[in-house]
Every structure is written in C-alpha cells, then in structure tokens.
Amino acid sequence: xxxxxxxKGAGVGIAALALLGTTWGGVAVADSGGANASVPTxxxxxxxxxxxxxxxxxRIAPGGExxxxxxxxYNDGSFVVTFAPPGAEPLGxxxxxxxxxxxxxxxxxxGSMGQLSSCGWQDLDDFGWSDRVSSVYNRTSDDVRYYNHHxxxxxxxxxxxxxxxxxxxxxxxxxxxxHVNRLC
Ligand SMILES: [Ca+2]
Numbered sequence: 001x002x003x004x005x006x007x008k009g010a011g012v013g014i015a016a017l018a019l020l021g022t023t024w025g026g027v028a029v030a031d032s033g034g035a036n037a038s039v040p041t042x043x044x045x046x047x048x049x050x051x052x053x054x055x056x057x058x059r060i061a062p063g064g065e066x067x068x069x070x071x072x073x074y075n076d077g078s079f080v081v082t083f084a085p086p087g088a089e090p091l092g093x094x095x096x097x098x099x100x101x102x103x104x105x106x107x108x109x110x111g112s113m114g115q116l117s118s119c120g121w122q123d124l125d126d127f128g129w130s131d132r133v134s135s136v137y138n139r140t141s142d143d144v145r146y147y148n149h150h151x152x153x154x155x156x157x158x159x160x161x162x163x164x165x166x167x168x169x170x171x172x173x174x175x176x177x178x179h180v181n182r183l184c
Contacts, residue, residue, distance in 0.1 A: 053083040053112065061128030079127050082113045093165060096137045101144045101160065101182065103133040107169035110135075119184040124177060125149075133177040137165035142184040149178035 048056070050070045057072045058064055067073040070083045084091045091113045096102035105111040114129050116122060117140065124130050130149070138144050138160040147154040157173040160166065168174040 048086075050083050050085045057081050057083075057112075057128060061126065064127070074127055078116065078118050079122075080115050081127065082115070084110075084112070093137055096139050098139050101138040101140050101180070102136070103129070103177075104135045105129075105132040107134045107174075108167050109137065109165070116180065116182070119182050121179060121181045123179055130178045131175050134169050134174055135165070135167045136160045138162055140182060140184070142182050145181045145183065146173070146177040147179040147181070148173075148176045154179060 054066050054072055064072045064074040070085055072081045082091060082095060090110050091104065092109045095113055096115060100115040100117045102113055102115040104113050114127060133146065141162050143162055144160045146157045146160065148157050157176055
C-alpha cells in the first residue's frame, strides 16, 4: 500500500470518540472495530542475517542510511530502526532509549524496533513501518497517539501514555498504525 497524504491534526474522525475503551499496560485502546486487511508480509526476520535485514529495510524505505551493524537511520537520526542480531539477545523494552518512543514489529517487544523522538505528526510509511506496529513503549514525557490511515480521515487507534508500554497483539490495533503524533 502507499500512503502519501499528510493529515496533520485534522480528520481524527468519529472513531477517536471511542478512545475511552479498555486500558492495559498503559495503552488506551480505541475499540474501533475497523477492519484492516493490509498486514505486511515482511515481518518475521529472525532467520535473516543482520545485513539482510538492513538491506531489506533500505529497500522497503529508501532514503535511510546504515549507521551501525544493525541500525538504519533516517532524517539525520530522527528515525532509527534497530535489528536484533541472530543468536544475540532479542530486542526488548530495555533497548528503547530514554527520550524516545519505540515500537516493535513483533508482539511483546520483539522483532525489529523503530524509534522516534520528534514532536508532532509523522508518517510511519516514510520509514516502511505502516501496518507493522505490534508493541509500543513511550519513554518520552509526552503522550503519543497512534493513528490508522483512512482516506476519509485518520482513526485514532490508541494513546501510548508517557512512560508506559503495551502489547497490541491481543487487541484490535495490531498491525494497523500508519501515523504517530507526539503531543509536545
Ligand atoms: Ca493502517
């Protein structure tokens, strides 16, 4: 899928009103009930070498640069993707640095990890991360909102509260987020 349209601050839509749904692990989840069949096929990368994962990331989202053995950065480091080397400890909560908000393409903070710290609205598709987020951890001092893109207006999936983490695989927001907004 291709998502180009930026919708800063507008078009949250009716689904946002349903935000006060269940809350667990610090993640308030909107019970949107919206269907989204677009689940990426490039998720489980454990069998790939680190360099193969780096290459794949750069192929999915050109414009980044490899800034470490297991790291790709975009926009001078404002977005960073980190891959767990095969045989090493898997990525986890402790890999999310203070001052950033992080998201994993696996449940329970596994798989590859993306991280952002900028304030405001951002498009995960710019980094090849649309419909991939399966767990989140917010180590900033601000709430971060995750949105599902619809041409008719973005749908607020959940708010990841400051300092909180949450696993999405058991809820209705798994593999749906396309945009994020750090409220600062
Ligand atoms: Ca989506």
